[in-house]
Amino acid sequence: GAVVSQHPSRVICKSGTSVKIECRSLDFQATTMFWYRQFPKQSLMLMATSNEGSKATYEQGVEKDKFLINHASLTLSTLTVTSAHPEDSSFYICSARDRGDGGQKLFFGSGTQLSVL
């Protein structure tokens, strides 16, 4: 079946540094990718929607200058957490919509646990 690879699975960084998370669709083309985050004991919350070749659409309350999303190709989207702070510590997960399947199927990465010290 379709696979979405997300790396890294876990990252620990110092406050003030930037962290990049990659999301790749391995065997399909994804015109749309979604980025979610989940704080402890909270729901998975949509952060942004990215379409290949265009700017991402951010949900209300998500700072676009802090969470940089690049969807440069049909198989790769990246999320960069800039100047990370401890409150950015969370579980981040991407999902990709399969272009070739009528766009109805979503596939998820395995997630990235970010801990900012």
Place this chain on the structure above:
Amino acid sequence: GNSVTQMEGPVTLSEEAFLTINCTYTATGYPSLFWYVQYPGEGLQLLLKATKADDKGSNKGFEATYRKETTSFHLEKGSVQVSDSAVYFCALRDSGNTPLVFGKGTRLSVIA
């Protein structure tokens, strides 16, 4: 806005026990409803879905029925196995191309 509420975990069951994970939703329209499962170290996978009232989704022995009158989509399995240990997410989608709205997830541990 749309929202999903599912029972808090963790849930610990013995093998062959009956499982119910409650899920209720709030939506303005007529959403499609989903259960996703995340096994350790893997991404979320679609477990089952239902697209209209009274539909029953089923897969791998799991079932959930779309109940419009109670706005619920409870997940059930008659006899769980150790391999069912995972985190289960209830979700809804309002229309074809809108993003999913998730519940908080329920961690299930099945012990032999």
